[in-house]
Amino acid sequence: MQIRTEVLESGALGRTVVITADGEVDMHESPRLRKALADSIGYRPAAVVVDLAGVTFIDSSGVATLVEAMKLAKAAGVALILAGMIDKVKDVFALARLDKFFRLAASRREALGA
Amino acid sequence: MVFKTKDLERLLDVYALLTSTLDLKAVLTEVLKKAGTVLGAEASNIMLLDAAAGELVYEVALGEAGLRIMEQQRLKVGAGIAGWVAKNLKPLLVEDAYKDPRFFPGFDKKTGFRSKSIICLPLFAKDQLIGVAELINKKNGTPFTPGDQALFTRYCGIAAIAIDNALLHRKALEQDRLQHDMKIAEQIQSASLPSDIPSIRNLRVECRSIACRYVAGDVVDITRLADGRLAVLVADVSGKGVPAALFGAKFSADFEYLAQADSEGGALLNRLNAIVTRRSKRGIFITAVYAVIDPASGVVEFVNAGHLPPVIVGPLPGDCRLAGASEYPPLGVMEDIDYKSARLTLAPGERIVFMTDGVWDAKSPSGARLGPEKVQEILADCPELAVPRLMKAIGRFTEGQALADDITVVGVGYGDYEERTFSSETKSLAKARQFVEKLALAHGFDDRNTGAILLALTEAVSNIIKHTYHMNPDEKIRIGVGRSADQFSIHIRDWGDRQDPGRFVSRDLADIRPGGLGVRYIREVMDVVEFDDKLWDGNELHMLVRGKNKCR
Numbered sequence: 001m002q003i004r005t006e007v008l009e010s011g012a013l014g015r016t017v018v019i020t021a022d023g024e025v026d027m028h029e030s031p032r033l034r035k036a037l038a039d040s041i042g043y044r045p046a047a048v049v050v051d052l053a054g055v056t057f058i059d060s061s062g063v064a065t066l067v068e069a070m071k072l073a074k075a076a077g078v079a080l081i082l083a084g085m086i087d088k089v090k091d092v093f094a095l096a097r098l099d100k101f102f103r104l105a106a107s108r109r110e111a112l113g114a
Numbered sequence: 115m116v117f118k119t120k121d122l123e124r125l126l127d128v129y130a131l132l133t134s135t136l137d138l139k140a141v142l143t144e145v146l147k148k149a150g151t152v153l154g155a156e157a158s159n160i161m162l163l164d165a166a167a168g169e170l171v172y173e174v175a176l177g178e179a180g181l182r183i184m185e186q187q188r189l190k191v192g193a194g195i196a197g198w199v200a201k202n203l204k205p206l207l208v209e210d211a212y213k214d215p216r217f218f219p220g221f222d223k224k225t226g227f228r229s230k231s232i233i234c235l236p237l238f239a240k241d242q243l244i245g246v247a248e249l250i251n252k253k254n255g256t257p258f259t260p261g262d263q264a265l266f267t268r269y270c271g272i273a274a275i276a277i278d279n280a281l282l283h284r285k286a287l288e289q290d291r292l293q294h295d296m297k298i299a300e301q302i303q304s305a306s307l308p309s310d311i312p313s314i315r316n317l318r319v320e321c322r323s324i325a326c327r328y329v330a331g332d333v334v335d336i337t338r339l340a341d342g343r344l345a346v347l348v349a350d351v352s353g354k355g356v357p358a359a360l361f362g363a364k365f366s367a368d369f370e371y372l373a374q375a376d377s378e379g380g381a382l383l384n385r386l387n388a389i390v391t392r393r394s395k396r397g398i399f400i401t402a403v404y405a406v407i408d409p410a411s412g413v414v415e416f417v418n419a420g421h422l423p424p425v426i427v428g429p430l431p432g433d434c435r436l437a438g439a440s441e442y443p444p445l446g447v448m449e450d451i452d453y454k455s456a457r458l459t460l461a462p463g464e465r466i467v468f469m470t471d472g473v474w475d476a477k478s479p480s481g482a483r484l485g486p487e488k489v490q491e492i493l494a495d496c497p498e499l500a501v502p503r504l505m506k507a508i509g510r511f512t513e514g515q516a517l518a519d520d521i522t523v524v525g526v527g528y529g530d531y532e533e534r535t536f537s538s539e540t541k542s543l544a545k546a547r548q549f550v551e552k553l554a555l556a557h558g559f560d561d562r563n564t565g566a567i568l569l570a571l572t573e574a575v576s577n578i579i580k581h582t583y584h585m586n587p588d589e590k591i592r593i594g595v596g597r598s599a600d601q602f603s604i605h606i607r608d609w610g611d612r613q614d615p616g617r618f619v620s621r622d623l624a625d626i627r628p629g630g631l632g633v634r635y636i637r638e639v640m641d642v643v644e645f646d647d648k649l650w651d652g653n654e655l656h657m658l659v660r661g662k663n664k665c666r
Contacts, residue, residue: 024547027576028540057547057565059572060631088565095566095638096631 001029002054003036007045011112013079014046018108022054025062033062037069041078048073051108053084058092070102079103083111138280142174142273149249149269150176153262156251157227159183160237160273161196163245170200170246173277177250183225194218196246199234203243205267208232209257231257235270239278247273296356300325312338313535316409318465318527318596318605319344320501322648324472325520331358332470332522333366333400339377342409347373348468348524349402350421352444358520361398365390379404379417383445383453387419390446399446403468405526412460412528417453420444422471425490428497429463429529429598434490437466460528463598465497467504467526472519476508484511496642498596498603499656501525505648533594533605538579539587546575546593550604553595557602558662567602567659570639573632574606574655582610582653602659609652613645 001023008016017040025033040048050066052058066082073080083105085093093099105111146158157177161170168191175183192201198216199206211217211229222229230251237245247270252258311319323334331351339345347369351358365386372385383404390400403424405416416424418440426435442453460466469489476484484507492507493500501523508521534549536542547568554564575591583589594605636643642658 024544026540026543026572027579028543057568057572059569059576060635061576063631088562091562091566092569092635095569095635 001025001032003032005036005040007043008112013049013112016047016049016112017043017045018049018051018112020051020054020108024057025055025065026057026059027061030059030061030065034065034068037065038072041069041073041076041080044076045078047079047081049081049083049105049108049111051083051111052089053086053108055089056086058089060092060096063092063096063098066102067098081105081111083108138276139174141276141280143176145269145273145276146174146176146247149266152269153249153258153266154253155249156253157183158247158249160247160277161189161200161245162277163191163200163243164188170196173245178227183221183227194221195232195234196248199236200243200246203236205235205263206232207258207260207263208234230255233258233263233266235263235267237270237274237277239274239281244274244277244281311336312344313533313592314338314342314344314409316528316531317344317407318525318529318531318533318594319346320525320527321523322501322505323520323522323650324517325359331355331362332472332520333362333369333402334522334524335366335369335373336524337373339406344407344409344526345373345377345404346407346468346524346526347402347404348421348470348522349400349445350470350472350520350522352397352399352401357398361393362400364393365400377406379406379415379455380453383417383419383442384451387445387451387453388449391449394446399444401440401444401471403440405466405468407460407466407526407528409528412462412464413457414460414466415455415457417455418442419453420447422469422474422486425467425469425493426458426460426464427467427490427494427500428465428527429461431496432494433464433497434494462529463497463527464529465500465525465527467493467500467523469523470519470521472517472521473504473508473523475518476512476521477515477518478511479513479515484508498527498598498601498658499642499644502644502646502648502654502656505646509648527596530597531594533592535590535592536575537587538583538589538591538608540576540579540585542579542591543572543575546571546591549593550595553597554602557597559602563662566639567604570636570657571604571606573635574604574657577632578606578608578610578653582608582613600660600662602662604657605654606657607652607654612647613653 001021004020006018008018019036019040021033070080081103084107142160150158159175160173162173164171170189170191172184172187189197191197195206195208195217208214209231211232233249235247236243237247249266311321319336321334321336323332331353333349335347337345351362368386368389372382376382401421402419403416403421405414407414419442420440423439424437426437427433437458438456442451473489474484474486492504496503504523536546550571551564551568554567578591579585589610592607596603640657641660644656646654646656
């Protein structure tokens with residue numbers, strides 16, 4: 001899995017960290033995503049957008065990582081948006097009835113413009 | 115009889131010894147020392163009864179001649195004063211030994227000691243003679259009195275308790291040692307069971323074996339022949355426990371050796387029969403079924419020597435047929451038998467199951483027998499899971515009670531089947547997905563449904579890495595994938611500690627928190643999820659999807 005982090009100083013959401021992940025998220029890979037999320041939220045931006053458009057697979061460890069980040073962001077007053085999930089990744093959230101729990105955007109662009 | 119207070123106090127001191135040591139010699143020495151002091155005896159000894167030999171054995175002897183007496187070691191029951199007491203179970207008080215015809219002066223001659231007055235008492239535990247105690251000669255030269263005898267009887271009561279305790283303790287130690295040896299034997303036998311079954315494309319091979327008494331008289335061998343076919347031997351030595359296991363171990367070694375030279379069933383069983391018949395003692399015999407299965411065609415060549423007929427189940431639930439009853443007697447009964455192979459062909463999706471009669475004979479607590487009809491019904495219910503379901507059913511039927519006989523079951527499924535073994539590293543997850551993804555797509559699942567299957571697979575393998583192997587990357591995980599017209603099955607095997615099937619209960623979805631979702635995913639995606647904890651080493655998870663493309 002590739003992870004890229006960038007900071008956008010201005011925009012509709014205010015100062016925003018965008019984390020872009022590509023590839024597969026499983027127990028082997030999720031610790032790196034967890035660290036990127038914790039670092040970004042710790043930076044206290046207005047929002048963190050996780051661009052998952054390039055993620056082809058996610059398992060429960062990846063979902064758990066995002067649930068944990070959501071709770072962390074909420075406590076820190078940071079908006080967390082998951083963007084661009086392909087159907088089979090979205091299915092994993094839907095199977096656990098977690099699709100309603102997250103703020104989702106169809107794409108990175110939609111997330112940043114929201 | 116009146117005792118002096120001082121004598122009774124000394125007696126109480128000796129009682130205290132009983133609870134402080136299990137060292138028999140120490141207790142008996144102390145008993146004799148105290149009794150000797152109180153009664154002013156020159157010499158004393160205690161002999162234990164060796165009932166099997168009909169002899170008394172010197173355990174402790176005190177006084178000048180003590181060591182020399184001990185050298186004599188044994189005395190026949192009935193010989194001499196002590197022998198008479200042991201034989202007649204009565205005490206003796208002898209004023210002058212040389213005037214008593216029962217006295218045997220041979221010991222005096224050997225030891226140079228001169229016996230005069232003797233008290234000799236039988237020692238009893240639970241009304242059984244366990245030995246004899248003697249006091250010889252009063253130091254003041256007078257003979258022992260009935261009062262001395264009464265006091266010595268009290269001391270001997272203590273000696274008898276000490277001996278009884280020590281014998282019980284020895285027996286318990288002996289039993290512990292025996293149990294320990296049997297456990298080791300069980301481990302040795304388990305290690306010789308086929309654990310890492312050869313991987314052969316198109317054949318899914320499963321094997322289960324349970325001993326009813328630590329070690330089993332069942333013999334099982336599963337080998338891949340040089341020509342790529344699979345050879346299976348399931349045999350049952352008559353009798354149970356250690357004798358059957360030892361006979362079976364030798365038979366197993368002979369089989370391995372002979373099968374290398376010529377694996378053709380008829381010839382192989384003829385040679386084995388000759389060996390077993392020659393070696394058989396006390397009418398011991400072996401029922402056996404030997405089969406060679408071709409993974410390319412499903413052709414099974416088999417010989418049945420007095421064994422249960424193999425059962426063939428599938429491809430559809432409820433399909434069941436028998437591979438034909440045995441036409442030959444067991445091995446070891448007659449030498450001039452010409453065993454010959456029969457032949458049948460498995461259709462894709464069929465599974466041939468070999469078993470020993472311990473399966474039919476499994477008993478419920480009320481004494482009911484599982485029986486062949488019920489066994490066939492269980493096997494046919496879900497052919498893909500015939501073997502694990504049968505083992506589970508046996509466990510439920512017997513309610514965990516001791517088995518009546520050893521149980522061995524070998525199942526060989528024929529059809530589209532592949533397996534791979536991966537290391538227990540987290541990076542194996544991606545490799546495992548690649549292996550299963552290719553097969554799921556080839557089976558006709560679309561991208562989304564394949565994704566769901568890969569999710570269940572990843573969750574199951576992650577569970578093993580995390581919970582069974584505790585993140586140790588040096589273990590192995592075998593993944594088998596079976597495909598039939600309307601079914602896609604994944605079997606995930608590990609060799610870790612036995613896991614609790616209760617772990618496979620999924621959590622409530624209202625409970626939103628990180629973790630604990632894996633089992634939920636597996637159960638959501640798969641139609642059948644069964645955790646198999648009836649293997650002798652490790653665990654296996656079976657997951658089945660029926661039909662195709664259920665995701666929207």
